[in-house]
Amino acid sequence: MEGSPVHLSFDGGSIVVEGGTEAIGETLPGCTYDSRIKQFRAAARYYRPIVEHLRREKIEYVDKARSYEPAAWVLKSDREPFPHQVEGVETWWKAGGRGLVVLPTGTGKTFLAMMAIAKVGRPAMIVTPTIDLLHQWYGQLKEGFGIEIGLLGGGSYDIQPITVATYDSAYLHVERWGNRFGLLICDECHHLPGPSFQMIAAMSIAPFRLGLTATPERADGLEIAYEELLGPIVYRREIKQLAGEFLAEYRTIRVYVDLSPDEQNLYRTNRELYRQFLINRGISLSSANGWQRFLFESMRSAEGRAAYHAYREQKRLERAPASKIAKLAELLDRHRNDRVIVFTADNATVYRIAREFLVPAITHQTKAKERRKMLERFHSGEYSIMVTSQVLNEGVDVPAAGVGIVLSGTGTTRENVQRLGRILRK
Numbered sequence: 001m002e003g004s005p006v007h008l009s010f011d012g013g014s015i016v017v018e019g020g021t022e023a024i025g026e027t028l029p030g031c032t033y034d035s036r037i038k039q040f041r042a043a044a045r046y047y048r049p050i051v052e053h054l055r056r057e058k059i060e061y062v063d064k065a066r067s068y069e070p071a072a073w074v075l076k077s078d079r080e081p082f083p084h085q086v087e088g089v090e091t092w093w094k095a096g097g098r099g100l101v102v103l104p105t106g107t108g109k110t111f112l113a114m115m116a117i118a119k120v121g122r123p124a125m126i127v128t129p130t131i132d133l134l135h136q137w138y139g140q141l142k143e144g145f146g147i148e149i150g151l152l153g154g155g156s157y158d159i160q161p162i163t164v165a166t167y168d169s170a171y172l173h174v175e176r177w178g179n180r181f182g183l184l185i186c187d188e189c190h191h192l193p194g195p196s197f198q199m200i201a202a203m204s205i206a207p208f209r210l211g212l213t214a215t216p217e218r219a220d221g222l223e224i225a226y227e228e229l230l231g232p233i234v235y236r237r238e239i240k241q242l243a244g245e246f247l248a249e250y251r252t253i254r255v256y257v258d259l260s261p262d263e264q265n266l267y268r269t270n271r272e273l274y275r276q277f278l279i280n281r282g283i284s285l286s287s288a289n290g291w292q293r294f295l296f297e298s299m300r301s302a303e304g305r306a307a308y309h310a311y312r313e314q315k316r317l318e319r320a321p322a323s324k325i326a327k328l329a330e331l332l333d334r335h336r337n338d339r340v341i342v343f344t345a346d347n348a349t350v351y352r353i354a355r356e357f358l359v360p361a362i363t364h365q366t367k368a369k370e371r372r373k374m375l376e377r378f379h380s381g382e383y384s385i386m387v388t389s390q391v392l393n394e395g396v397d398v399p400a401a402g403v404g405i406v407l408s409g410t411g412t413t414r415e416n417v418q419r420l421g422r423i424l425r426k
Contacts (some may be wrong), residue, residue, distance in 0.1 A: 010179035013203030047205035098231030100211035195223035201229035257323035270310035277307035301404025319408035345408040
């Protein structure tokens with residue numbers, strides 16, 4: 001109705017604007033006309049700029065979108081925050097309570113987030129990538145605030161004023177919780193810009209948003225989406241800036257090994273076979289869809305299947321030739337009095353090392369209960385060596401090791417930072 005107050009309501013991940021004049025709807029941030037309901041509508045993430053616009057223009061409005069009230073959270077901890085935690089929260093708050101805080105693994109991002117929850121004083125939804133992290137957050141939040149914490153994921157659906165969820169479950173149920181939280185925290189937020197997960201931020205009204213990660217950059221370049229989903233990077237510290245006082249000092253030593261003559265011949269033969277297949281099909285593995293094209297083409301002919309087998313064989317020779325295994329034996333003997341984590345790129349190599357050296361192995365196939373028990377034994381010193389693939393790169397609270405041996409990996413900056421963080425905790 002002409003001249004009536006603007007009414008805001010939440011509808012399955014969007015904000016519906018009713019009342020007021022048509023001209024008002026056209027000027028509100030993110031709003032477009034929805035002919036189905038004959039009203040203006042915007043993605044829920046525009047809730048804050050819409051309200052700010054209405055207040056700035058002194059337009060009367062009724063807010064039925066928000067389904068939460070301020071809350072006085074008290075962080076019950078006598079722990080003294082590190083300077084970078086205090087600086088991170090204050091910088092984020094001065095930026096309007098939106099944006100990313102980038103800190104290395106092991107520098108206390110979880111406690112920083114709890115400080116932010118207490119400062120904002122709103123119901124908070126924390127999103128994590130794994131079940132392990134879900135339970136780690138749950139335990140620390142419950143201890144830190146002394147209240148019941150909600151769980152969304154891993155078979156649980158219990159929404160409380162402070163709730164922790166997996167990315168998968170948060171995405172599946174965002175239409176139900178999207179208007180119930182004033183603060184959205186995305187842990188390991190480099191997962192967020194994916195096509196599905198970004199809807200978690202887009203369909204939430206949360207005016208305050210915090211992204212946490214050690215590695216914000218993405219291979220697909222989608223880190224540009226942080227600005228609209230969470231906000232820009234507002235605070236960043238690298239490993240070298242925190243090493244010494246807050247992280248252990250470290251040295252990186254590159255060790256070179258040679259393939260045997262037979263391995264060299266086999267490597268060259270297989271590499272040439274699959275590369276020629278790629279050339280003939282006009283496929284570049286460095287392109288955005290190169291790997292998908294290679295898989296598709298390799299399934300269509302005997303030549304393609306041979307090329308794929310050659311690719312796998314070449315990778316096997318790269319990751320675990322006899323000389324690497326021999327050098328590993330030498331390094332494990334040299335560091336027999338240290339706690340050592342051996343990292344590999346694939347499960348096959350993990351199990352090979354576990355058999356040959358009789359050491360415990362953790363892969364994605366290791367059950368959560370067994371994994372926790374193994375990590376506890378590693379932490380206590382009962383196990384001095386552990387071998388793993390990519391499963392411990394993130395999402396698991398790993399006890400600090402003194403030595404990390406990277407036998408193979410993807411070579412990305414993200415993986416390097418994540419693995420390095422596993423040995424730098426003080």
